[in-house]
Amino acid sequence: MKKRILTLMLGLTMTVSAMAGCSSSADSTEAAPAEEKAGNTQETAAKENISADKVTADAGGEKASIRVLSAMQIVDEEMMQEFMDANPDITVEFEYVDSGNYSAKFAALASANELPDVFWTQTGYYCDQIKEGLLMDLSDAMASNSYEGDKAWKDTFIPNLLTNFENIALSGCGEMESYDYGVPFTMTTVAVMYDKKIYDDLGLSEPETWDAFMDNCKAVKDAGYTPLTVQSNVCADWIPRLLWDQYCRDEIEVQGLSFADKGMTFEAESVKKGLSQFKEMWxxxxxxxxxxxxxxxxxxxxxxxxxxxxxxxxxxxxxxIMDNAPETMELATFALPGAAGLPSRSLGGSSNIFAVSADTKEPEAAVRFLKYLTSRTNFETAETLKYSNSGLEGVDKGEELNQILAGYAKAADGGFCPDVFVPTNASTEISSQFRDDLLPNYLLGDISLEDVCSRLQEMYDSYLEDL
Structure with a gap:
C-alpha cells in the first residue's frame, strides 16, 4: 500500500461511512452433501443465466465467503441476509463503520493488504484507488448478464449516470482501456419537492420554463407562503451553481474556456449574471x-x-418528510428548469460507488453480490432503499413512490453539472468562504457583486499557485 493513498484517506472527510473486512476465506461451517451443493449452484446459475462453474468455489464446491464494507446506512444486515437467502452458495460477512472512523480504518486495512472483497467508496477517492491498483476491473462483468439475467449489467443503468461516472475516471486517471473499476450505487440528483395542495389551491402547475418557475414563486409568496429554500444551509451554493451551469455553459463547454488557464475568470459577465439572478430571487x-x-x-x-x-x-x-407528512399532504417533485433556456442539468451524479477489491479470492461471488446490490430486485424490495434514487432503468416502486421520484429521474435526463464548473468548490476553503461569507453578505447588500467576484478570483489564484 503506497503512502499516497494513506495520506488521502486520512486527510479527507467522507460524507457517509462504514468499513471492514479482509479478503475472503472458506466458510467454517460443515459442508453440505455434494448433491445438495451441486443443486444449489445449478439453481443459482440458472436464475442468473450464468454458467455453474462461475458460481462454484474452487475448493470442491464449498461455499464462497466474502466480506462487505459499507459506509452507507441504507446498506444493512437485512440486505445481506436477503442476498444469502437467494444465493445459498455464498456467505456474506458485513460491517458498517460510521463516517468519522471510515477513512482511518480503510487506510489501515489497505496498508495491511486486508481490504474487504466488496467496499464502498466515493468519487474523491476513486481515481487514486484505481491508480494504486486497489480495484478490480469490472469491464467483463459489466458486459455480462445483470442479476435478473434479462440484459447486460451495464445496460441496466441510466446512460447519463454512467457517462458521469466514466467522466470521473477519465478526468482523474486520463485515458485508460477500461473505466469500469466500480459501479454507481444510488443516483444523486436534486429536484424541487413541492406541496401539491398549495399548487392546486393557487391553480399552479409544474413549471417547464424558468419564467414559469419564477411566476409560481411569486404566486406562492403573494399567498403568504415561503416559496423556496434548499434542504439545509450547507447546500446554500446549490442555486448559484445551477445558474452558472446555464449561463457559463457556452464559454466553458463550447468555446473551451477554462478557469485553470484564466481564459475564464470569476469577473466574467456570465458568472456575474448567475449571481445577479440569485440575488433577484432573494x-x-x-x-x-x-x-x-x-x-x-x-x-x-x-x-x-x-x-x-x-x-x-x-x-x-x-x-x-415522507414518513411524517400528514395524510392531507400530497407531495411531488419536478426538475428545476434551466434559467437560460438550456436543458437543465442536475448537481450530483454517481458520488457513491461500490467496488471489488483487486485482491479478492472470490471474484465471482463478489461480482454476483455487487450485481445484487445494484439490481432492480434490491431497489424494489429493500426497505432501506425505499426513497433512494437508484440510477437504474425500469425500477418500479409503486405509483405513489414513482410519482415522488419522477422529478429526480427527470433531473438526470439532461445530464449532470461537472463537479468543478465554476470552481467555487475547488477547495474546502473557497467553498466555505463562498457559501458562509460571500453569498450571505452579498445578498444582504453588505458587499458588492464586484467584491464577491474579485475575492473569489483571488482565492482561486492562490489555490492554483499551491497546486
Missing part, C-alpha cells in the same frame, strides 16, 4: 429568510407545517 422574497442558517430538520418542519411550498432537496433526504 430581493423578490422567493427564498426563505433562514436560507443560510436552517439545518435539514428545520427545513423539514417548515415544509411539513405548511409554511414552505417548495424545497430543493436530494432524494436521500426526503425520508423524514
Amino acid at each position: 430581493d423578490e422574497g422567493y427564498l426563505a429568510e433562514n436560507y443560510f442558517t436552517a439545518d435539514i430538520d428545520t427545513t423539514a418542519q417548515m415544509f411539513l407545517q405548511g409554511e414552505l411550498a417548495q424545497v430543493l432537496i436530494a432524494p436521500d433526504k426526503i425520508s423524514y
Whole structure:
C-alpha cells in the first residue's frame, strides 16, 4: 500500500461511512452433501443465466465467503441476509463503520493488504484507488448478464449516470482501456419537492420554463407562503451553481474556456449574471429568510407545517418528510428548469460507488453480490432503499413512490453539472468562504457583486499557485 493513498484517506472527510473486512476465506461451517451443493449452484446459475462453474468455489464446491464494507446506512444486515437467502452458495460477512472512523480504518486495512472483497467508496477517492491498483476491473462483468439475467449489467443503468461516472475516471486517471473499476450505487440528483395542495389551491402547475418557475414563486409568496429554500444551509451554493451551469455553459463547454488557464475568470459577465439572478430571487422574497442558517430538520418542519411550498432537496433526504407528512399532504417533485433556456442539468451524479477489491479470492461471488446490490430486485424490495434514487432503468416502486421520484429521474435526463464548473468548490476553503461569507453578505447588500467576484478570483489564484 503506497503512502499516497494513506495520506488521502486520512486527510479527507467522507460524507457517509462504514468499513471492514479482509479478503475472503472458506466458510467454517460443515459442508453440505455434494448433491445438495451441486443443486444449489445449478439453481443459482440458472436464475442468473450464468454458467455453474462461475458460481462454484474452487475448493470442491464449498461455499464462497466474502466480506462487505459499507459506509452507507441504507446498506444493512437485512440486505445481506436477503442476498444469502437467494444465493445459498455464498456467505456474506458485513460491517458498517460510521463516517468519522471510515477513512482511518480503510487506510489501515489497505496498508495491511486486508481490504474487504466488496467496499464502498466515493468519487474523491476513486481515481487514486484505481491508480494504486486497489480495484478490480469490472469491464467483463459489466458486459455480462445483470442479476435478473434479462440484459447486460451495464445496460441496466441510466446512460447519463454512467457517462458521469466514466467522466470521473477519465478526468482523474486520463485515458485508460477500461473505466469500469466500480459501479454507481444510488443516483444523486436534486429536484424541487413541492406541496401539491398549495399548487392546486393557487391553480399552479409544474413549471417547464424558468419564467414559469419564477411566476409560481411569486404566486406562492403573494399567498403568504415561503416559496423556496434548499434542504439545509450547507447546500446554500446549490442555486448559484445551477445558474452558472446555464449561463457559463457556452464559454466553458463550447468555446473551451477554462478557469485553470484564466481564459475564464470569476469577473466574467456570465458568472456575474448567475449571481445577479440569485440575488433577484432573494430581493423578490422567493427564498426563505433562514436560507443560510436552517439545518435539514428545520427545513423539514417548515415544509411539513405548511409554511414552505417548495424545497430543493436530494432524494436521500426526503425520508423524514415522507414518513411524517400528514395524510392531507400530497407531495411531488419536478426538475428545476434551466434559467437560460438550456436543458437543465442536475448537481450530483454517481458520488457513491461500490467496488471489488483487486485482491479478492472470490471474484465471482463478489461480482454476483455487487450485481445484487445494484439490481432492480434490491431497489424494489429493500426497505432501506425505499426513497433512494437508484440510477437504474425500469425500477418500479409503486405509483405513489414513482410519482415522488419522477422529478429526480427527470433531473438526470439532461445530464449532470461537472463537479468543478465554476470552481467555487475547488477547495474546502473557497467553498466555505463562498457559501458562509460571500453569498450571505452579498445578498444582504453588505458587499458588492464586484467584491464577491474579485475575492473569489483571488482565492482561486492562490489555490492554483499551491497546486
